[in-house]
Amino acid sequence: MKKQFFLVSLVILTVGISVSCKNNKVEAMNYDVEYKSLVEAFSKGESSYKDCNDFYQNIKEDKITDAISELSDRMNSINDSKNNYALGKEKYLQEQWVESYKFLSNVIAEDEENYNEAVEKKNEIMSTYINEAEVLALGYYYDEAIAKLEEIAPYSKDDSSVNEKLNEYNTKKDELVLYEGEVRNIFFHSLIVFPELAFDGDFMQKGYNYWMTTVSEYKKMLEQMYERDYILIDINMLYETEYADDKSVIKKKDLYLPKGKKPIILSLDDLNYYKYMEKDGFADRLVLDKDGNVATFTKLPDGGELVARDNDCVPITDVFVEEHPDFSYRGAKGVVAFTGYEGIMGYRTDLFDSPTFEEDFKTAKAIADRLKETGWRIASHSYGHINFQDKGITRVKKDTKQWNDEVIPIIGKTNLFIYPYGASVKKDDERFKELQKYGFEVFWGVGGRGATLRYADDFIIMDRCNLDGYKMHFGPKYLEDLFDIDYVYDKSRPKFE
Ligand SMILES: [Zn+2]
Known part of the structure; x- marks a missing residue:
């Protein structure tokens, strides 16, 4: 009995130990x-x-x-x-x-x-x-x-x-290389949007045919100049101003460009949208679109209105450079030149008594700011579009002061001057000295290929080539390296007289 008990106990104990061991493992x-x-x-x-x-x-x-x-x-x-x-x-x-x-x-x-x-x-x-x-x-x-x-x-x-x-x-x-070839200066006026209105046979037709370029021509020119390795550069790439003994001295700057690229300086004259151009097939004014980009406002022939990044050189160039960033060296676009006698950009900033003067002034200033932010530089084209060779010093003084008083507050200071009619005056002429008093240092005339570039101690003089109907018709040899005239030429132009 005792033995049995012992055995049973042993079995229970063994099972118990084994169960408890097993439980531990399971846990x-x-x-x-x-x-x-x-x-x-x-x-x-x-x-x-x-x-x-x-x-x-x-x-x-x-x-x-x-x-x-x-x-x-x-x-x-x-x-x-x-x-x-x-x-x-x-x-x-x-x-x-x-x-x-x-x-x-x-x-x-x-x-x-x-x-x-x-x-x-x-x-x-x-x-x-x-x-x-x-x-x-x-x-x-x-x-x-x-x-x-x-x-x-x-x-x-x-x-x-x-x-x-x-x-x-x-x-x-x-790999940027020193560029030693010519620098082409090219210029345009406002573009013709509707050739049928510009070339409608009235007394303005001839002038438009000579001195203006159509939207389709401008777009084709950009496209071809791009294909031919031209590249927009900023005027500041050509010179620098050094200060010595309280005097500023202009120095030629070495121009470094990507290999194979040829520089172009673009300028746009009279971006004023003058009264005489109304209803003749041009855009009516510059505006800022909903994204803050410079655009044009155009009254359409059917009575409608259009705001678009199209219809004039500034927005078309902006869009082109966005699509082809390699057409512009570090965002350079060009120089926009304004007179002042009918305001600027299509806003009557000359009419102080106008009920919309303040708003016009503000709008024009905002557009000018945007232009400068987006690679454009602003130049004077005189106040009254005067011919410097014909006008005396008194008129030049009055004109230059008026431009300074009315336009500078909108566009800010500038040292760029583009002669109306390309009518430049000599460096020791008092009219030239008058312009210098206002801080102008870079002067553009008109002529030939627009490749002349002269440096003096306190100014630079350049020529420009007009890429318009006149030049395509009478001076194709100046243009053929830039683009193929047959391809570019707008067939809706009237015959040349
Ligand atoms: Zn002009």
Whole structure:
């Protein structure tokens, strides 16, 4: 009996020990499996860090196996990743691209909830950066393109495209060459939008046919000059002003251009939208469109009205350069020259008593500001479009003062002067000295190929070539290197007399 009891007890004890041992194992295995599935759910965004971590904290220390420790590390990495993703997304929404990229780069593949989206956002940011840098580099803003990519480069080590682009831009920057050929100066007046109205047989027809260019001709000229490697440059690339003994001295500047490119300085005369042009097929005034771009306002022949980035040289050039950034060296566009006697840009800023004077003044000023921001420079074309060779000093004094008083407040200071009728005066002429008193330093006349460029200590003189009906008809040899006249020429022009 005793023996039996002992045996039974032994069996019970053995079973008990074995059961309790087995229970311990089961518990540990359950922790493992359950914790693992919690961490997996957390990774997928189906359970929270708190639930996961609470579970882990509740596991007694002596039950923590290597597998559980590993899972805990994984849980914490995923949590870091999720926090980085949240910050990256926040910065993304705030359009802080570099910051966003930086945080998104810390999102790991085990963070299943966010990884794909983080990669997608990173790629999107990277391609935005590369595209923006590419547009800058196309417009020869190499330093700016390099700086742009260098913002993001430290966080994109796993993406070789940034370094490839950086190398490319650095090489291109070193490839600029000293340009020693001629600099062409070309100019236009307001463009003819509706040839049927400009060439309607009235007494103005001949003048328009001679001195104006049509919209279609202008667009074709730009297209061909672009194809032939011409490039718009800013007048400031040709000179610099040094100050010595309180005197400014003008110095010729070396012109460095991308290899093979030929420089052009564009200027636009009389962008005033004079009264005489009304109803003759031109735009009516410059305006700012809803995006703040310089556009034209045109009354259409059918009575309608149109605001468009079209119908005159400024908006057409702006759009062309946006589409072909490599047609402009670092955003250069051209020089816009205004008289003042009928206001500027189609606004009667000369009529102080006009009920709309203040508004007109403000609008013209806003457009002038936008022009200057977008690569245009503004020049004087005298106040009354006077012929400097014909008028005496008294008239020149009055005219120059009036331009200074009425137009400068709208457009700001300028040192650029374009002679009306191309009628220039000599450097020791008192009328020239009068212009100099107002700070004019760069003077343009008209003539030949528009490639003369003369430097003196305190001024520069240049000629310009008119790309209009007159020149296409009477001086094609001056134009044929720029474009194919047969292709450009508007067939709606009347016969030349
Ligand atoms: Zn003029």
